Amino acid sequence: MDKIGRYEFRADPFHCDCTGKLFMGHLGNHMLNAADFHANDRDFGIRYLQTINKAWVLSRLAIEMERMPEIYERFYVESWIESSMRFFTNRSFRVVGMDGQVYGYGKSIWAMIDTETRQPCNLLDIKDGELAKWELKEELNPIGKLTRVMMSNEAELAKSMETGYHDVDINGHINSVKYIEHAMDLWETDWHCEHRLKRVDVAYVAEGHRGDRLNLYREQTGEMEFCIRICRENGDELCRTKMVFEK
Amino acid sequence: MDKIGRYEFRADPFHCDCTGKLFMGHLGNHMLNAADFHANDRDFGIRYLQTINKAWVLSRLAIEMERMPEIYERFYVESWIESSMRFFTNRSFRVVGMDGQVYGYGKSIWAMIDTETRQPCNLLDIKDGELAKWELKEELNPIGKLTRVMMSNEAELAKSMETGYHDVDINGHINSVKYIEHAMDLWETDWHCEHRLKRVDVAYVAEGHRGDRLNLYREQTGEMEFCIRICRENGDELCRTKMVFEK
Numbered sequence: 001m002d003k004i005g006r007y008e009f010r011a012d013p014f015h016c017d018c019t020g021k022l023f024m025g026h027l028g029n030h031m032l033n034a035a036d037f038h039a040n041d042r043d044f045g046i047r048y049l050q051t052i053n054k055a056w057v058l059s060r061l062a063i064e065m066e067r068m069p070e071i072y073e074r075f076y077v078e079s080w081i082e083s084s085m086r087f088f089t090n091r092s093f094r095v096v097g098m099d100g101q102v103y104g105y106g107k108s109i110w111a112m113i114d115t116e117t118r119q120p121c122n123l124l125d126i127k128d129g130e131l132a133k134w135e136l137k138e139e140l141n142p143i144g145k146l147t148r149v150m151m152s153n154e155a156e157l158a159k160s161m162e163t164g165y166h167d168v169d170i171n172g173h174i175n176s177v178k179y180i181e182h183a184m185d186l187w188e189t190d191w192h193c194e195h196r197l198k199r200v201d202v203a204y205v206a207e208g209h210r211g212d213r214l215n216l217y218r219e220q221t222g223e224m225e226f227c228i229r230i231c232r233e234n235g236d237e238l239c240r241t242k243m244v245f246e247k
Numbered sequence: 248m249d250k251i252g253r254y255e256f257r258a259d260p261f262h263c264d265c266t267g268k269l270f271m272g273h274l275g276n277h278m279l280n281a282a283d284f285h286a287n288d289r290d291f292g293i294r295y296l297q298t299i300n301k302a303w304v305l306s307r308l309a310i311e312m313e314r315m316p317e318i319y320e321r322f323y324v325e326s327w328i329e330s331s332m333r334f335f336t337n338r339s340f341r342v343v344g345m346d347g348q349v350y351g352y353g354k355s356i357w358a359m360i361d362t363e364t365r366q367p368c369n370l371l372d373i374k375d376g377e378l379a380k381w382e383l384k385e386e387l388n389p390i391g392k393l394t395r396v397m398m399s400n401e402a403e404l405a406k407s408m409e410t411g412y413h414d415v416d417i418n419g420h421i422n423s424v425k426y427i428e429h430a431m432d433l434w435e436t437d438w439h440c441e442h443r444l445k446r447v448d449v450a451y452v453a454e455g456h457r458g459d460r461l462n463l464y465r466e467q468t469g470e471m472e473f474c475i476r477i478c479r480e481n482g483d484e485l486c487r488t489k490m491v492f493e494k
């Protein structure tokens with residue numbers, strides 16, 4: 001089996017926005033799906049991990065796109081392991097059109113936890129270091145590295161919202177990509193029709209749970225750059241995201 | 248080409264709810280995708296209609312499921328034309344597992360409008376009655392017929408909400424399936440973990456637009472049956488839906 005997994009997706013009409021291009025949230029979900037398929041096919045996915053009471057936890061995600069798939073278009077999301085250390089693994093993504101044109105990339109960092117103690121586990125313990133065998137040393141991903149998303153305490157409360165049934169995944173947590181969607185919803189549809197989200201970085205800090213009420217704080221950090229902190233109502237930070245738009 | 252079109256979908260992990268089954272909204276989108284693929288393959292889809300300034304408009308939708316596809320499961324959505332009249336066509340759906348087991352059905356009614364005048368058009372004018380050639384007279388869909396969704400004026404305001412970027416489709420309208428999702432969000436996640444939406448009927452009355460604020464009015468009409476009216480803030484009714492749950 002190849003180190004790179006390649007999975008075909010389609011920009012379904014009902015997953016496309018007002019500009020006729022795939023919603024960033026759907027692309028993010030496709031990347032997480034690709035990660036899941038890649039890991040399951042190589043026997044270190046959630047299906048195997050469940051048998052030993054372990055689970056993958058997404059810690060960071062960045063997506064940078066030169067163009068987005070258009071309505072009805074078929075495209076591939078490729079995924080591979082860049083490196084794996086004791087407590088973290090770096091996983092890359094590449095989005096490729098049917099003609100081989102590269103549309104953009106993703107980077108992510110994952111930890112593994114024990115699902116009973118919620119404590120981090122040593123990734124190199126899985127099947128005697130199986131993960132390391134899949135590392136692709138070659139540098140194939142040219143986008144800037146994952147940023148830490150630095151924010152001041154000046155960010156203003158932009159929105160307070162309930163989460164609901166559609167935010168919650170099979171584990172009872174708020175779906176990682178829903179934070180990106182809620183942050184994007186801080187801008188009106190008109191803004192999104194005229195601006196393209198070129199790059200998004202997300203740092204996941206803690207897991208949101210069903211029933212959580214969210215506060216979103218926004219700060220402008222550059223001409224087309226904004227940072228958003230998403231907290232539980234009690235003030236616990238759940239994630240921070242940086243979004244860079246272009247006209 | 249067969250009268251029945253069959254399209255393969257997959258219950259991706261991030262499209263599954265707290266019970267590990269596909270969200271009803273995603274199944275609804277897959278049905279609308281199947282309708283679109285079926286029509287485009289037979290040359291009366293939106294791609295052709297755009298060239299003559301016409302468009303399909305969904306008027307009614309019902310989905311009744313015995314079971315929902317489970318996480319990772321591949322399944323088919325089949326679609327065919329049941330009948331076509333001057334101003335309306337009936338389109339059926341069947342959801343089938345890879346082993347041939349039928350999971351449930353959908354029924355829908357569509358009108359065609361002129362995109363400039365917004366007036367209804369005669370469906371039988373398309374390519375000299377082409378649509379009628381695709382009618383499948385055989386009765387393959389056993390679920391009860393589309394109901395009108397009758398509501399009294401006693402329904403209480405359950406929620407008032409903004410729509411945003413993720414509600415709006417390529418035409419600038421609120422995506423038909425988003426109404427089902429917003430109506431389902433009137434119940435807490437806990438309710439959905441214990442109750443299954445067995446059947447949903449939606450009557451679409453008018454198109455919602457980007458920027459609309461929605462009021463959702465709910466009325467209990469049976470032990471496990473609820474009707475929801477969704478209106479624009481100015482009182483214009485956009486749709487009514489009836490939802491029947493089971494434990």
